Amino acid sequence: MQQVVDSKMIFANILQQKGYGCSVIAKYMGMNHASILHYFKKFPWYLKTEAGLRNNYERIRSEYFNEYDPVYYLSENELKKELFSLRFDNKKLSSQLSKVEDQLANVTRREDRLGEIFQLITERTRPNTEPTILSKLRRFYNGVYDN
DSSP states (O other): OHHHHHHHHHHHHHHHHTTOOHHHHHHHHTSOHHHHHHHHHHHHHHHHHOHHHHHHHHHHHHHHTTOOOGGGGOOHHHHHHHHHHHHHHHHHHHHHHHHHHHHHHHHHHHHHHHHHHHHHHHHHOOTTOHHHHHHHHHHHHHHHSOO
């Protein structure tokens, strides 16, 4: 029976935090507004003295207001499993990051050498003329390196 009363107090207090008045809450819950006022009056004291109520309230409130994080309710073994899993994922991601950084460094070195040429082509090529420019560049390069 106490769980039902605790649940009603928690629900009423969350609705009050959302800005609902005592009469609206009482009507919604099918109760007398005096009962809701009594909940509001006694609830702070119960939170201080009843650990079970406080834990339930904090969990429900955080979940309702999108602050819920299930990690707070995991056992020690579940937390260890999660920690090991995250360590593994972290190592894997670090390895992938190193590979991507190396690839970026290679591309950057390659582009540094051709940076001015690329900039000239980008600035001077008009939209929709790319096929023509490519054809002319191919003819140019075929003539430049022929012996």
